[in-house]
Amino acid sequence: MISLWRDMNRRGQVVLVVAVLAMLLAPVVATRYLLSVLTLILYFVYVGQAWNLMMGYAGQLSLGHALYVGLGGYVAAGLWVHFGIGPWLGVIPAVAIAAAFGAFIGWLAFRFGIEGVYFSLLTIAFAEFTRIGFDHIGPLGGAGGLFIPYQESRLGEWWNLRGGQLFFYYLAFVLAGAAVLLTAWLARSRLGHQWMAIREDETAARALGIDVFRAKMKAVLISSAMTAVGGVFYAFYYNNLFPAQVFEMSRSIELILGPIVGGLGTVFGPVIGAFVLTPLGELLIAVTDKAGLNAPGAKAIFFGLVLMIIIYLVPGGVWPWLSRRLGLVRRRS
Amino acid sequence: MLSIWLNVVVQGVLTGLLYGLMALGLSAIFGVVRLVNFAHGEFAVVAMYAAFVLFRAWGVDPLWSMLPIAAVFFVVGFALQRTLINAFVGRPDYQQFILLVGVAIVLVNGLLIVFGPDAQPANLPYAFDSYLVGPLIIDKVRVYAAVAALAVCAALFGFFRFTRTGTAIRACADNLVGAAVVGLDVRRLYAVTFGIGLACVGAAGALMVTIADPVPGLGPAYTLLAFTIVIIGGLGSMAGALVAGLLIGVSEAVAGFLIAPSMKSMFSFALLIAVLVLRPQGLLGKKPA
Amino acid sequence: MTALLQVSGVGKRFRGLVAVDRVSFTVAAGEIFAVIGPNGAGKTTLFNMIAGVLKPNQGSIAFRGERIDGLTPDAVCRRGVARTFQIVRPFPALTVEDNVVIGALLHRTDMEAARRHARDVLATLDLHDKRDIVASSLTLPDRKRLELARALATDPKLLLLDEVMAGLRPTETDRMVDILRRINREMGTTILLIEHVMRAVMALAGHMLVLHHGAPIAQGKPEEVVRDAKVISSYLGAEAAP
Ligand SMILES: Nc1ncnc2c1ncn2[C@@H]1O[C@H](COP(=O)(O)OP(=O)(O)O)[C@@H](O)[C@H]1O
Numbered sequence: 001m002i003s004l005w006r007d008m009n010r011r012g013q014v015v016l017v018v019a020v021l022a023m024l025l026a027p028v029v030a031t032r033y034l035l036s037v038l039t040l041i042l043y044f045v046y047v048g049q050a051w052n053l054m055m056g057y058a059g060q061l062s063l064g065h066a067l068y069v070g071l072g073g074y075v076a077a078g079l080w081v082h083f084g085i086g087p088w089l090g091v092i093p094a095v096a097i098a099a100a101f102g103a104f105i106g107w108l109a110f111r112f113g114i115e116g117v118y119f120s121l122l123t124i125a126f127a128e129f130t131r132i133g134f135d136h137i138g139p140l141g142g143a144g145g146l147f148i149p150y151q152e153s154r155l156g157e158w159w160n161l162r163g164g165q166l167f168f169y170y171l172a173f174v175l176a177g178a179a180v181l182l183t184a185w186l187a188r189s190r191l192g193h194q195w196m197a198i199r200e201d202e203t204a205a206r207a208l209g210i211d212v213f214r215a216k217m218k219a220v221l222i223s224s225a226m227t228a229v230g231g232v233f234y235a236f237y238y239n240n241l242f243p244a245q246v247f248e249m250s251r252s253i254e255l256i257l258g259p260i261v262g263g264l265g266t267v268f269g270p271v272i273g274a275f276v277l278t279p280l281g282e283l284l285i286a287v288t289d290k291a292g293l294n295a296p297g298a299k300a301i302f303f304g305l306v307l308m309i310i311i312y313l314v315p316g317g318v319w320p321w322l323s324r325r326l327g328l329v330r331r332r333s
Numbered sequence: 334m335l336s337i338w339l340n341v342v343v344q345g346v347l348t349g350l351l352y353g354l355m356a357l358g359l360s361a362i363f364g365v366v367r368l369v370n371f372a373h374g375e376f377a378v379v380a381m382y383a384a385f386v387l388f389r390a391w392g393v394d395p396l397w398s399m400l401p402i403a404a405v406f407f408v409v410g411f412a413l414q415r416t417l418i419n420a421f422v423g424r425p426d427y428q429q430f431i432l433l434v435g436v437a438i439v440l441v442n443g444l445l446i447v448f449g450p451d452a453q454p455a456n457l458p459y460a461f462d463s464y465l466v467g468p469l470i471i472d473k474v475r476v477y478a479a480v481a482a483l484a485v486c487a488a489l490f491g492f493f494r495f496t497r498t499g500t501a502i503r504a505c506a507d508n509l510v511g512a513a514v515v516g517l518d519v520r521r522l523y524a525v526t527f528g529i530g531l532a533c534v535g536a537a538g539a540l541m542v543t544i545a546d547p548v549p550g551l552g553p554a555y556t557l558l559a560f561t562i563v564i565i566g567g568l569g570s571m572a573g574a575l576v577a578g579l580l581i582g583v584s585e586a587v588a589g590f591l592i593a594p595s596m597k598s599m600f601s602f603a604l605l606i607a608v609l610v611l612r613p614q615g616l617l618g619k620k621p622a
Numbered sequence: 623m624t625a626l627l628q629v630s631g632v633g634k635r636f637r638g639l640v641a642v643d644r645v646s647f648t649v650a651a652g653e654i655f656a657v658i659g660p661n662g663a664g665k666t667t668l669f670n671m672i673a674g675v676l677k678p679n680q681g682s683i684a685f686r687g688e689r690i691d692g693l694t695p696d697a698v699c700r701r702g703v704a705r706t707f708q709i710v711r712p713f714p715a716l717t718v719e720d721n722v723v724i725g726a727l728l729h730r731t732d733m734e735a736a737r738r739h740a741r742d743v744l745a746t747l748d749l750h751d752k753r754d755i756v757a758s759s760l761t762l763p764d765r766k767r768l769e770l771a772r773a774l775a776t777d778p779k780l781l782l783l784d785e786v787m788a789g790l791r792p793t794e795t796d797r798m799v800d801i802l803r804r805i806n807r808e809m810g811t812t813i814l815l816i817e818h819v820m821r822a823v824m825a826l827a828g829h830m831l832v833l834h835h836g837a838p839i840a841q842g843k844p845e846e847v848v849r850d851a852k853v854i855s856s857y858l859g860a861e862a863a864p
């Protein structure tokens with residue numbers, strides 16, 4: 001974390017401090033709508049960062065991360081709705097179950113040598129499998145969805161994640177900040193270097209004594225556990241969960257857009273990606289609504305085009321290019 | 334009792350032939366160009382809508398419109414490979430993958446804007462006719478579509494076996510460097526292959542209209558289905574794609590009948606996972622050296 | 623001298639093709655041992671068996687008295703055997719320093735310590751000036767040295783070098799010979815190398831083994847081996863004739 005700071009030059013440090021202060025003070029001036037957009041951005045920073053650890057650093061392309069969001073959300077919401085167990089406690093089994101799924105998928109893939117495209121398809125298959133399964137789990141609402149009841153009387157119970165927009169904004173801020181710091185720390189750790197070695201060349205990594213299976217397992221475990229926490233946030237923020245929505249592949253795609261556009265395998269890529277894409281999406285909805293077009297479709301088309309253009313022109317993402325142009329990082333000498 | 338089962342299986346076989354044709358296109362692209370066409374199912378749905386529009390507007394039967402649709406798709410595929418996708422040859426896998434995810438998103442949502450999210454029945458005049466063969470009741474449309482799919486498959490097998498371009502493409506798939514060394518124009522062959530792959534999916538999509546109503550949301554589901562079939566059948570094995578298509582068609586029909594129609598694709602995913610783990614080269618694929 | 627590596631009757635077949643045919647030799651601690659032979663003689667296959675990439679069909683390999691054949695490559699490396707690849711495989715998107723840090727992290731958990739060690743190794747190999755360059759933009763001679771640096775950073779007792787001089791110009795070759803000699807003398811690292819450049823082998827190796835079609839045809843001190851009639855006819859040909 002200290003080295004994250006040290007690697008930035010004076011200008012980079014100033015930009016970072018100003019940005020953090022602005023985010024902390026934003027609720028003073030922001031409207032409720034703006035605050036909800038910012039909350040959404042921070043949520044995508046968080047889950048994007050979780051995915052970035054696995055793909056950007058360890059090089060394992062999961063296209064089924066919605067699985068962990070959904071599992072985390074459903075477990076915590078189910079415990080709350082049926083047993084009155086609050087999310088601060090519920091997050092533990094939520095994370096445990098998502099991580100167990102992650103561990104199982106990872107074990108299957110890495111033990112049996114399912115790599116590259118096949119690995120991606122395996123992750124999709126598990127997410128889809130689970131989605132259809134949840135359509136049929138009665139106690140969790142099935143296809144009709146699971147709702148967390150809105151209770152006026154409990155509104156102040158922040159310890160049960162029953163808060164207003166402001167509460168969720170700061171919660172998202174803490175989550176996103178923690179994810180960035182964790183990534184920065186991991187990226188410079190021994191494990192982070194092992195991941196990057198595996199991402200670059202698995203055979204060479206093995207020849208340097210790296211236990212590839214273990215390192216990859218750690219990547220799925222950390223990533224799925226982190227993502228599940230995001231799922232708990234999602235469930236209590238939106239108060240509803242539908243299998244067709246939370247587990248769907250487009251959700252997995254939505255979650256990976258930020259890191260890809262921002263820059264895979266960088267600490268700030270997912271941050272920049274979320275701050276660029278989410279507002280653009282909102283703007284587009286506003287514009288198309290005015291024009292009377294079918295807004296969801298238009299927004300998605302726009303994202304599809306952004307994805308194609310970015311991967312065509314700047315496959316490394318916006319952040320590496322931006323930070324160089326603006327001179328925000330120190331060239332190590 | 335037996336006759337019910339027979340009906341279910343026959344229906345699965347007929348549907349499976351369409352699946353097989355669609356997967357054949359993916360298999361060719363995957364096997365030769367080594368490109369993960371993640372927009373495959375979306376192209377199938379575009380073809381469905383094309384056939385749907387042709388039928389609604391001018392009453393062209395999908396059994397006929399599949400020919401011009403396949404032709405147009407060939408041109409689109411050829412052009413796409415020549416321009417956009419060619420720039421990605423030699424880049425990391427995931428970049429191609431993401432490019433095509435982008436294409437898929439654009440296609441599905443384009444359809445969503447133009448046609449809306451709801452299913453639109455084509456209402457073919459013979460949609461409810463059926464043949465009675467002993468205890469079997471077989472939908473006429475399924476038989477027509479399956480026969481047409483078989484015909485396209487046969488043409489394709491013929492192309493790859495007996496034409497010069499076809500054998501050249503197979504040479505590319507087997508040994509890329511060798512193919513380039515003996516002077517084959519690999520880039521053109523790639524474009525032809527991508528064109529053929531899309532023509533397959535165009536024909537399959539057009540025929541699909543006879544048994545399913547077009548919905549934009551089908552795109553990702555068909556993409557997954559096609560990948561499932563190709564992987565189960567074995568990468569690079571065209572016969573494998575057909576066999577696996579039949580297998581998936583039958584298993585979905587049986588699972589839909591036994592458990593619940595909404596859970597039938599769980600069955601396919603379970604099968605996919607099992608094949609990935611137990612026999613990664615697929616049922617008919619060759620073991621990698 | 624004690625035997626560091628003992629290869630006993632090791633053989634490997636690929637679908638009928640005998641790539642390595644019952645090869646035995648001993649590498650003593652502290653020496654430089656060379657394996658030579660024409661292309662396709664089975665040298666890389668032999669290395670891959672020692673490094674744990676391939677499992678021998680017969681025979682055994684012992685390192686410091688313990689069997690290592692059949693272990694995974696990472697386990698072999700953790701015991702102190704590091705290797706380079708004939709076709710170099712740097713981590714392309716990482717800096718030269720990070721490439722070497724990854725090697726240094728094998729027996730170090732502290733990042734600062736690993737970084738310091740990596741810089742020492744880079745200095746030994748004349749790569750210190752290039753440490754912030756990404757590996758993909760290095761020239762071939764630099765890549766070859768990076769490959770060596772990375773392996774060396776794991777503090778191996780035994781270094782397996784697969785044609786580290788192939789493709790280098792004579793001046794570069796001399797530089798590499800110099801570096802290898804320094805590694806051997808100053809760090810006490812035992813070196814087992816596959817080499818085509820006879821001049822380098824003669825200058826470096828204390829013992830050598832000649833492979834031909836997988837089989838050992840001569841073994842001993844370099845000056846004895848080059849006089850061996852079989853070796854001259856099968857491999858050295860006119861090149862070695864006086
Ligand atoms: N993985 C493999 N599969 C099949 N044959 C192989 C494999 N690796 C090497 N060979 C064959 O084994 C023989 C020895 O190869 P190799 O050990 O690379 O020779 P060298 O390094 O001495 O040039 C060659 O005939 C080569 O074609």
Ligand SMILES: [Mg+2]
Nearest residue numbers: 665666667708
């Ligand atoms: Mg070799």
